[in-house]
Amino acid sequence: MDNRTAIIKQPDNISSFNDVYKLQKQYQQALILDKSNPDFIWIGEHQLCYTLGRGSNYDNLLFSLNDSRYDVFKIDRGGEVTCHMPGQLVTYLVLDLKNFNKDLNWYLRKVEEIIIKILETFNINCQSRKGFTGVWVGNKKIASIGIGCKRWITINGFSININCELENFNKIVPCGIENCLMANMIDYNKNLNIQEVKRIVKKIIQEEFNFDFVSK
């Protein structure tokens, strides 16, 4: 496979969910209009917010939508409600699957594989579970996946809990799974820090998709 050029952004500060979402949409739209435009990768952290997929059940949100303490976004991805916050590393992939494999199941499994490789770099033993997309350490969920796609150009991606306040997940039924336990990477490897994880995420994505990264 030929190398593809991708623009990568990995801000060090906490980013507004809405701004990054708009940015993803811009890159997706650009690829729809012209397939020679670059793919786009974003790796970073958000302020506390809750997001719902278009098919999400509002019953899985355990607080009122009118509660002004919580930011809630409804976005174009699959899956149920989830939660982002500082200490959780979010990776968005705007990729033209026409250059890889026009198969969303393939893509979901590929993303799981990538997350497993990232965690294995830090000696964390984890698995995917059939029927429960995401990555698990035993019965605890450590990484979540949610993908949107338009004309085979993807949007959104995955989030890995590193050292975030897992209590925030108590206000929702994560991914619609009752009594779903969550985990942080730090629980299994005390010596890691988020900057190191970021570096590995970038490296593995680059290898797995044969990207030439350009920062802009």
Add this chain to the structure above:
Amino acid sequence: MSHEIFMPALSSTMTEGKIVEWLKNPGDKVERGESVLVVESDKADMDVESFQDGYLAAVLMPAGSTAPVGETIGLIVENEDEITSVQEQNKGNQQEVSSSDQLELVSNKTEEKPIAQNEIVEKQEKEVVLKSEKADPSFNSDQINAATNNVSSRIIASPRAKKLASQMGVDLAKVHGSGPHGRIQADDILKANGQPVSIPWIGEGDSPASIPGANLGVKIKPETSGNSFGNPGETVQFNTLQKAVNKNMESSLDVPCFRVGYSINTDKLDNFYKKVKQNGVTMTALLVKAVAKTLKKHPQVNSSFSENGISYPENINIAVAVAMEDGGLITPVLKEPCNTDLFELSREWKDLVKRSRSKQLEPDEYSTGTFTLSNLGMFGVDRFDAILPPGTGAILAIASSKPTVVANSDGSISVNKIMQVNLTADHRVIYGADGASFLKDLASLIENEPENLVS
């Protein structure tokens, strides 16, 4: 006229998809490329777009429901004033669809016991068997209609007929069933909708593929003696199309061609075809997909001779020869089959065939092929070779797939379906080894991984 929106295939393993949300309501204006609905598979969402400017006229499957890949889930019309008529036509269907199977509906209403319902199902199954054993063709349709009237007002229709009726907006209550006891068959729906019966399926039965229309002349005009364009003693002038074909064929005499053949086991392909056929997939689309995917790995076989050297086209466009009823042939082109999923490709093919019959193809729809397929499989021929069309480097002749006794390398003997293919190529640009390795990979794809032909 209305255009159908189909349930797309989001992955090669997906057989049905869930409609998450309709982004447009019936009556809304939609633009080409605008998202109309969202379909979900696991944790991934896909926007389904409109392929033309128009109006969303009907939603046949509501949000939250699941539909098989290839199923019609909505209708788009070009003009605002068509909305009401399409909605009117599909009113019944929309309710039907949301309240699941019609048969259950009937039995619930009449409060029959579940046993009675089973009896109906059983009875219908028997009827299906009867039908496939081929009822006496001299069956009088008036007798059947009389029988229908006796059966009271309950509508009995085959599942495929029901599906077609809902897709085409045909009211089942107004259709006369031609099956046993007035059961409504798929053909009855086609007739009621004013469509020629089984047109899209010609030659697609058990034969490997079709040149639709090739045997149409025989079928439609049984009164003519034999298949010819003139009467004994006559000389008939060539029509324009025949003249064009003659010119093309003569120009091949200046090309140094060679031929190379291969026997391909189609057991897996045939099984796969049986599965996807119900979603509207045609064998032609499967073969085109297989050839295009293999050409991608063998760009040399997609090249052609030019004065300046070997010319490599930017695209892979597969032309497929289709015989015309009134003489001559035309080669509608499936453009870039690698970028189109199998279901969409099948629909494109059906549309091209339909429009080539009515001579409505645009020049770029029949003259942009970079590689040609010619299939005579449905006549049962065991092998043939094709003449190279000008401007291209190769053409593949596909014969019928037949049960054949095969001696295997381990010394065992088995019966497999074997299809012979024969490549004709311009030796100035394509050499024997190019052609042979292309055929080897084509055979390997068809024999081992036909499911990869989906996307």
